[in-house]
Amino acid sequence: MELVYLADFTINDYYGGAEMVDKNICDRLGITVTKTNSISKIEPNTHYVLSNCPGLNRDLKIELVAKKNYSIFEHDYKIHPSRQPNRYPSNIFPENELIPIEVLLLKNAKNVFVQSQDHLECYLNNRIPANYFNLSSSIWSEEELLKLDDIGRLTPYKDHRFAILNSNIPEKGTKIAIDWCNQNTIDYTLINRSEQFKFYQDLAGQPALVYLPFVKESFCRVVVEARAMHMNVITTRTYGAVKEPWYKEYMGASLIKFLLEQSKKNTEILKSKCQ
Secondary structure (H helix, E strand, C coil), X not given: CEEEEEECCCCCXXXXXXXXXXHHHHHHHCCCEEEHHHCCCCCCCEEEEECCCCCCCHHHHHHHHHHCCEEEECCCCCCCCCCCHHHCHHHCCXXXXXXXXXXXXXXHCCCEEECCHHHHHHHHHCCXXXXXXECCCCXXXXXXXXXXXXXXXXXXXXXXXEEEXXXXXHHHCHHHHHHHHHHXXXXXXXXXXXXXXXXXXXXXXXXXXXXXXXXXXXXXXXXXXXXXXXXXXEECCCCHHHHCCCCCCCCCXXXXXXXXHHHHHXXXXXXXXXX
């Protein structure tokens, strides 16, 4: 059975968290990401893994639902146009606003991989039945984790300022984090998103990261990466990573070790279930 991993965009199109995770998964599985606009039919003897695929042709989605030869690696909440349950009371989307084909895809998938217990509970609370499997983590490459370890250990203390992610997406909470620092008389520095390892270098060496989003993220890699580099994190308990039982247990080298093991374990789970 051939394995085909589908996404609208690759890391070469857009340098986002989902695209990084997709690349890590495919590198570990020895395949490449196939863009949804490059396929015109559903092949026999093939198991498809659907990542972020809103752009996949609707007829092909319907064929997948009928054949049930696919799994879903869920990055967020594609069942609603906004993808943001935090905009609604109790994180429940209005039922009449759900996207029917996306709901059908979830219900009929062989597996739906979610990244945290909070991610899973949001789908269950929205009464979307599916064969969910909680991976309880994102997936990193070994190179990423070893680089995080090196940077975290070797970067000298820069200064007393707390780090804030400089995002133009309001839901990421940059303004809220700035206001929090000002209210608490804490100096801060804004960290811009950049090439991955440069971003790690820019972030490391500050005593803490202030991250106060009001978007309900399925996981959130950056707070985990900050803790892997021995940084304290001031954040909200409104999203996936911070609610995982291991989040407060590990930091620095112990967190790197856990993520190495978990990323390898999750890759083996994907490989065994996507057949």
